[in-house]
Amino acid sequence: MTVLSISDLKVDIHGNTVLHDIDLTLDPGRILGIVGESGSGKSMTALSVMQLLPSGSNWSGSIRVAGADLSIMGEPALCRMRGRDVGMIFQEPMTALNPVRTIGDQVAETVRIHTGASRREAFSIAREMLNRVGLPEDRFPLDRFPHDLSGGQRQRVVIAQAIALRPKLLIADEPTTALDVTTQAQILDLLKQLVREEDMGLMLITHDLAVVAGLADSIAIMKDGAVVEAGATREIFRAMRHPYTRALFTASAHVPDRGRKPESGKIPVLAVENVVRDYQQPRRNLFVKPPPFRAVDHVSFEISHGENVGLVGESGCGKSTLARSILALDGLQGGDIRLNGHVFSSAGDGPHPELRARMQVVFQDPYGSFNPRHQVRRLVTEPFHLVKNPPRGAELERRIDRALTEVGLSSSDADKYIHEFSGGQRQRIAIARALIIEPALIVLDEAVSALDVSIRAQILDLLAGLSERLDLSYLFISHDLSVVRAITDRVLVMKDGRIVEQGETETVFRNPQHPYTQKLVAATPSLEAALAAPAD
Amino acid sequence: MTAYLLRRLLSLSLSLVAASLVIFLVMEVVPGDPASFMMGLNADPQAVAALRSQLGLDEPLPLRYIGWVAGLLQGDFGISYTYRVPVSELIAERVVISLPLTLYALALSTLIAFPAGILAASRRNSAADLTVMGATQLGVAIPNFWFAMILVLIFAVNLRWFSAGGFPGWEAGFWPAIKALTLPAIALALPQASILARVMRSSLIDTLNEDFMRTARAKGLSRGQALWRHALRNALIPVLTIIGLQFSFLLAGGIIIENVFYLPGLGRLAFQAITQRDLIVVRSVVILLVFAVIVVTFLVDLAYAAADPRLRRRRS
Known part of the structure; x- marks a missing residue:
């Protein structure tokens, strides 16, 4: 019997249609991947199955979970269904667990509310x-609290509470998006194993084609609230009938054209020498100063003119701290940073504003890095505060105009506010803000990580073009190895505050030398590899 | 947990030492010599000097501080300059009114605020929510002395259920004493309950929007179950903070209400002592209030740790 069948599902919220023409089926022991960009209705589909739609929603059509028709079930019956017949896993493991209750208590709760088991039995x-999800008793007793656990471990707890009653259907909404690649690989393996062993149906929602390509038996591709193409995974990828499927595939594997090779031999744009960054740890004892935590440990590297250098590593490896140190947002405890041969900052000494203007930054969150009450004109001219004689009048207009045109926007956008733009356009404005002062180096800290694949492809093209035309260098920081591979000439691999491997990007990825790099590369889901693998 | 307790205790004692030092020094720089004030305008300088030495005012500063603290530790607050009785007695007879009144008002405030806040948060934008929000807006806006007088008019003058003021003393029995404190407690509790209900509501609404509430619903908990089991404890931290602040405020800040109801409480004692330059009483009342605030802060810290295990975390 199918564990899930959806036909002709339509959902509207306050009169706006958010889902329509959804038809999906899922058999036990199978994995259905739902793929689409943000706003395509993936999560809304999951919430329809859970019947946890936001208030003001109406739905029509038919949803059957293990044969039971949801349309005729009242709220008490739905409560009995949730957790018992359908389990759900969410994107953000850091916040998905109640911080004030123990992990044992939270997993046992699923059992207790549905079965009337005693406390002892439930525990x-x-x-x-x-134990089943890989959290053994000796290291993870039941009385641990969520804050004692890492993101991957918390996601395992969420999985444990979702499968505690061996539901027939498991819904995982971007279960690994917030996790590092190696953790992602472990969680995906765990899900796959659970599906096969418990004969559950898994509905796996993701924006990442590479994740589903290696895992799902069948795939549904969603766009604008509807399923545009559905079928067996290999079939979909081989045929790519729908233009959107093709576009999504092309965007995911996109590598921008970069013709010119960086010039070497000249003075490097950026020279990082023996940089050390220590953090003061919180005091436990009033009279004993705790030893500092060394987040960046004697790191040295150089970036040449027009060179794009990638910096990769898992969360907590020190890459963002290194970025902050390079930008001189934090002071150094050792070493120095040189820009075009001049000392930019060194231990105990910050940079001169004029020098600071030669280095700009683009952050991950395109919305959070702008003041929402300022017009784009004011936002992009912010870096002019750094120079003594900022351009005025017609010259200022010309610079604003040029920066906006460079990033593919028009000069009329200067009078708009940031909320009037989409995520991709906002990131373009962030790049325009960095460009306007004509820097030599731009630090891109996870600059494309929050963007959908098609937008990401456009921004990568834009960055590649700018680097070539304006002789810009980038320090490209990302946890996403495929993006780094697409845009950089050279890559640095960071672990525990040290650079463990560096070299030409292609060489490092093809033939990683350090065991840590090997582990990272192996854990990264690859679209081509998944499709090339023989069917199992 | 023990380490957390010890750390809090240590910081508590240090705060007390610092506070006593500040209070002592501030009292020293306040103009007005108690001895000449007590002797009147036409006093003989020799008599004033004699009184100064009798009061110990001519000793060096550090010695007087140590003497004062040593006395405090034995419960000896000194002799009031104006009443000529031990300050500890004066304070004791006021504390037995102010402290029960504070606790009474705080209990009322919590009993009103919790259900109102929870109701408003769980039915956001409903008629119940709008009513609670409107009522609490009014409760914050109404001056409590005016509200106190309205209470007196209705319940004492017209209905004659309560007396209009005064305090019979605890020796008159538990219930008559409680009855005398009821109207003042209500008058004190109203604005506090309004603030607390609003804090409870907004804190609970924030918690209800957390990801883990969605997880709880996905497990099969009903809305109500999810609220009681997962939201309430998480929403409590800001509420506990406010309760702690309200305690300190009510203990000393009841002076207007004490005046309306002719209650001989701590606030009135402090007020009288200030007008009469009875600095030793002022100093004693202030150190007592500081002590109460610090102890309440400590209790609130303990309550935090009970509510949120992250605060008990052993830092590694």
């Missing part, structure tokens, strides 16, 4: 489930 089931 013994919780123990069994935590």
Whole structure:
């Protein structure tokens, strides 16, 4: 019997249609991947199955979970269904667990509310489930709190509470998006194993084609609230009938054209020498100063003119701290940073504003890095505060106009506010803000990580073009190895505050030398590899 | 947990030492010599000098500080300059009114605020929510002395359920004493309950929007179950903070209400002592209030740790 069948589902919220013409089926022991960009209705589809739609929603059509028709079930019956017949895993493991209750308590709760099991029985089931998801008793006793656990471990707890009653259907909404690649690989393996062993149906929602390509038996591609193409995974990828499927595929594997090779031999744009960054740890004892935590440990590297250098590593490896140190947002405890041969900052000494203008930054969150009450004109001219004689009048207008045109916007956009733009356009404005002062180097800290694949492809093209035309160098920081591979000439691999490997990007990715790099490369889901693999 | 407790205790004692030092020094720089004030305008300088030495005012500063603190530790607050009785007695007879009144008002405030806040948050934008929000807006806006007088008019003058003021003393029995404190407690509790209800509501609404509430619903908990089991404890931290602040405020800040109801409380004692330059009483009342605030802060810290395990975390 199918564990999930959706036909002709339509959802509207306050009269706006958010989902229409959704038809999906899922059999036990199978994995259905739902792929689409943000706003395509993936999560809304999951919430329809859970019947946890936001208030003001109406739905029509038919949803059957293990044969039961949701349209005729009242709220008490739905409560009995949730957690028992359908389990759900969410994107953000850091916030998905109640911080004030123990992990054992939270897993046992699923058991207790549905079965009337005693406390002792529920806790013994919780123990069994935590062991099952790879959290053994000796290291993860039931009385641990979520804050004692890492993101991957918390996601395992969320999985344990979702599968505690062996539901027939498991819904995972971007379960690994917030996790590092190696953790992602482990969680995906765990999900795959659970599906096969428990004969559950798994609905796996993701924006990442490479994740589903290696995992899902069938795929549904969503766009603007509708399923545009659905079928067996290999079939979909081989045929790519729908233009959107093709576009999504092309965007995911996009590598921008970069003709010119960086010039070497001249003075490097950026020279980082023996940089050390220590953090003061919180005091436990009033009279004993705790030893500092060394987040960046004697790091040295150079970036040449027009060169794009990638910096990769897992969360907590020190890459963002290094970026902050390079930008002189934090002071150094050792070493120095040189820009075009001049000392930019060194231990105990910050940079001169005029020098600071030669280095700009673009952050991950395109909305959070702008003041929402300022017009774009004012936002992009912010870096002019750094120079003594900022351009005025017609010259200023010309510079604004040029910066906006460079990033593919028009000069009329200067009078708009940031909320009037889409995520991709906002990131273009962030790049315009960095460009306007004609820097030599731009630090891109996860600059494309929050963007959908098609937008990401456009921004990568834009960055590649700018680098070539304006002789710009980039320090490109990302946890996403495929993006770094697409845009950089050279890559640095960082672990525990040290650079463990560096070299030409292609060489490092093709033939990683350090065990850590090997592990990272192996854990990264690859679209081509998944499609080339023989069917199992 | 023990380490957390010890750390809090240590910081508590240090705050007390610092506070006593500040209070002592401030009292020293306040103009007005108690001895000459007590002797009147036409006093003989020799008599004033004699009184100064009798009061110990001519000793060096550090010695007087140590003497004062040593006395405090034994419960000896000194002798009031104006009443010529031990300050500890004066304070004791006021504390037995002010402290129960504060606790009474705080209990009322919590009993009103919790259900109102929870109701408003769980039915956001409903008629119940609008009513609670409107009522609490009014409660914050109404001056409590005016509200106190309205209470007196209705319940004492017209209905004659309560007396209009005064305090019979605890020796008159528990219930008559409580009855005398009821109207003042209500008058004190109203604005506090309004603030607390609003804090409870907004804190709970924030918590209800957290990701883990969605997880709880996905497990099969009903809206109500999810609220009681997962939201409430998480929403409590800001509420506890406000309760702690309200306690300190009510203990000393009841002076207007004490005046309306002719209650001989701590606030009135402090007020009288200030007007009469009875600095030793002022100093004692202030150190007592500081002590109360610090102890309440400590209790609130303990309550935080009970509510949120992250605060008990052993830092590694």
